[in-house]
Amino acid sequence: MAYTLLNSSGLTKGANLSWTHTFTQNNLCTAQEQNDSNNTPGTTDFQDSAGSPHSLTRDTPITGMPFGADGSSAANYSLVVPAGFTSPLKGPAVYEEWMAAEWSGNATSSVLDANASGGGTLAGGATSVTGVTINTGANAGLVLATASLHMNSAAAGITVGGTSFTDTYNTSHDGTDNNDSTSDAGTCNFRTASTASQSGLGDSWTFAAASGTAPSQANAISSYNVPAAGGTQYFPTLPMLGAD
Amino acid sequence: MPTSNVVLQLPVTNFPSGTHRTSTRAVPAGFQDSLIQMTGATTGNPASPFQGIANPFSSAVITVVFGLEWSWDGGTSFPESTQSTLAGNAQGQWPAAKGTTMTPTCDLGMPFNSSLGGSPTHYRAFATVNNGPVTTGLTVTETTNP
Numbered sequence: 097m098a099y100t101l102l103n104s105s106g107l108t109k110g111a112n113l114s115w116t117h118t119f120t121q122n123n124l125c126t127a128q129e130q131n132d133s134n135n136t137p138g139t140t141d142f143q144d145s146a147g148s149p150h151s152l153t154r155d156t157p158i159t160g161m162p163f164g165a166d167g168s169s170a171a172n173y174s175l176v177v178p179a180g181f182t183s184p185l186k187g188p189a190v191y192e193e194w195m196a197a198e199w200s201g202n203a204t205s206s207v208l209d210a211n212a213s214g215g216g217t218l219a220g221g222a223t224s225v226t227g228v229t230i231n232t233g234a235n236a237g238l239v240l241a242t243a244s245l246h247m248n249s250a251a252a253g254i255t256v257g258g259t260s261f262t263d264t265y266n267t268s269h270d271g272t273d274n275n276d277s278t279s280d281a282g283t284c285n286f287r288t289a290s291t292a293s294q295s296g297l298g299d300s301w302t303f304a305a306a307s308g309t310a311p312s313q314a315n316a317i318s319s320y321n322v323p324a325a326g327g328t329q330y331f332p333t334l335p336m337l338g339a340d
Numbered sequence: 341m342p343t344s345n346v347v348l349q350l351p352v353t354n355f356p357s358g359t360h361r362t363s364t365r366a367v368p369a370g371f372q373d374s375l376i377q378m379t380g381a382t383t384g385n386p387a388s389p390f391q392g393i394a395n396p397f398s399s400a401v402i403t404v405v406f407g408l409e410w411s412w413d414g415g416t417s418f419p420e421s422t423q424s425t426l427a428g429n430a431q432g433q434w435p436a437a438k439g440t441t442m443t444p445t446c447d448l449g450m451p452f453n454s455s456l457g458g459s460p461t462h463y464r465a466f467a468t469v470n471n472g473p474v475t476t477g478l479t480v481t482e483t484t485n486p
Contacts, residue, residue, distance in 0.1 A: 106449030107373065108422055111435035113407075113446055116421040117453075184423075190435050195449075 099124065099238040099288050099322060100200035105185070107284065109193045114184035117198070119177045124199040124207060124320065125185070127152050127173040130244035130282035131192035137171035141188040142196070144181050151175070156213040156242075156316035168215055168314040170242040170282070176202055192244070195284035199238060207320045209236045215244075215314030222306040224257065227315035229298035232291075237322035239287040241299040243315040247279035248308030254281035257300040279308060341485070342372060348465050348480035352380035354395050357472040362465040362480065364415040370486035371450055376407055376424075376465055378444040381476040382432035389432025389442060395475040397444075402428040402474060406467040408448050412456035418464070419456065422448045428474075 102123065105115035119125060127142045142152040152173035175181075177198075187194050212228040227243060245252055281303060298317060348362040381397045382389045390396035397404065407423025424446035426434050433440040452459055465480045 100454070101452065102454045103420075104452040105422055106451040108449060109373070109447035110424060110445055112426055113422065113424050113448075115451070116423065117451075197452075 099202075099320070101286070101288065102198045102200060104197040105195060107193055107195050108187065111191065112189050113194070114186040115196055116184040118183055119181050119185075119198055121177050121179055121181070122203045123177050124202045124238070125152060125175045125177050125181075125196065126199065126238075126240060126320075127185075127187070127194055127196040128171075128240055128242040128284040129173070129188070129191055129194045130170045130242055130284070130314075131168075135167075135169060135188070135190055137169055138188060141171075141191070142173050143186050145184055145186065146180070146182050150178060150181050155208050155318045156211045158213065168244040168246045168312040170213065170215070170244045170314040170316040172211065172240045172242055172316050172318040174207065174318070174320060176204070176207060192280065193282055193284070197286070202323055204321070204323045209233045209319040209321045211316070211318035213314070213316035215312065218306040218311040218313055220306060220311075222311070223304070224300065224302045225313045225315065226300045227298045228317055229296045230317050230319060231295040232293055232297055232319045233321065234293045235321045236291075236294075236319035237288065238320040239297065239317065241285045241287075241315070241317045242283070243299070243301050243313065244282040245280060245301070245303060245311075245313050247306055247311045252279055252281040252303050254283060254301055254303045256283055256285055257302050342483050344481050344483045346479060347374075347482040348478070350465070350467075350478040352475065352477040354473045354475050355467065355469045357469050359466055359468040360478075361409070362478060364411070364462050364464045366462050367450065367460055368482070368484055370484040372483045372485045373447055373449045374408060374463070374483070375445065375447045375481040377479045377481070378404065378406060378467070379477040379479040381444060381474070382442045384442050386431070386433070386442070393475050395473040396432075397428045397474045397476060398430050398432065399428040401471050403470045404444070404467055404474060404476075406444070406478065407446055407465070408463050409466050410451055410460040411462040412453065412460050415462040420451055420453060421466070422451060
């Protein structure tokens, strides 16, 4: 069983951004955040227009952030859409980029399966990062991987490596970004392939040679459970077929 | 290699309260993102941010919602939008990814909606002014990466 991507905000960059979209109750709403400005992802960074109590939960732990001269951070958030969840979905006031999405229904209140985050300073001349890994349970239908890269000088560029997060559903949801046209980059990736338990699941990224003062990187990965057999599930409306 | 071009514009005008929109544009192949800027909202000079500007965006009572509206039916309807909401600032400075900016800016990728057919076909820029008027323009710089 896997989730279906219904809607995504597209990669949004800059402060005080929001996405006007009507969410369906019991669907799963997720957000992926990346920034380099010493901004630790907050526990209530993503809210609907009503604010508290309708905030997405920050799933990934913040370990030792920020890193490097200016810092990098990355985080994943989720919320099973409650009644009264109102548009627009608002992101944090100060940040770099984020991507939000709505996935086919999950009426189960607790959906987080496994997650991890990490990062650190890069060695001068580094051109790749292998992100943290997780061991998923047997019911993980969605995995999000988020990366943030800060060079402090020179254009970064970034491409997603590895094979864990090849997007076969919609390439516009996988946002790769060179922020500020100078020295920052990041990606928001996802995977919805239905697989059994996996160990060591992670993602990797490559980029132009790291330079400048204390370049840094951060990454976060999270997996989410679909409802167990017998739970409420969402089925998309199928087209009516004419009689033969 | 990405290329960027100014594709949509509203000239600097005294915008009354309400919503103001650019013309509609087809989403080109290789669309990466569009940068929307409130051009002309300040002088760009921190020492005199609003000198000579008829209706300065300088009071927190004034808010502007600006961004992009997206269509999946060739530009007939625009059911979704991505945007930024800012209030006026006496110093003419607003939060940016790195520090502050005197030209309010937001940079937006393309949304996705499976029930409407996936990726949008057209878009347009908009600015909704509350408690105006506000003197500003809108400039959209589109980046494609075929």
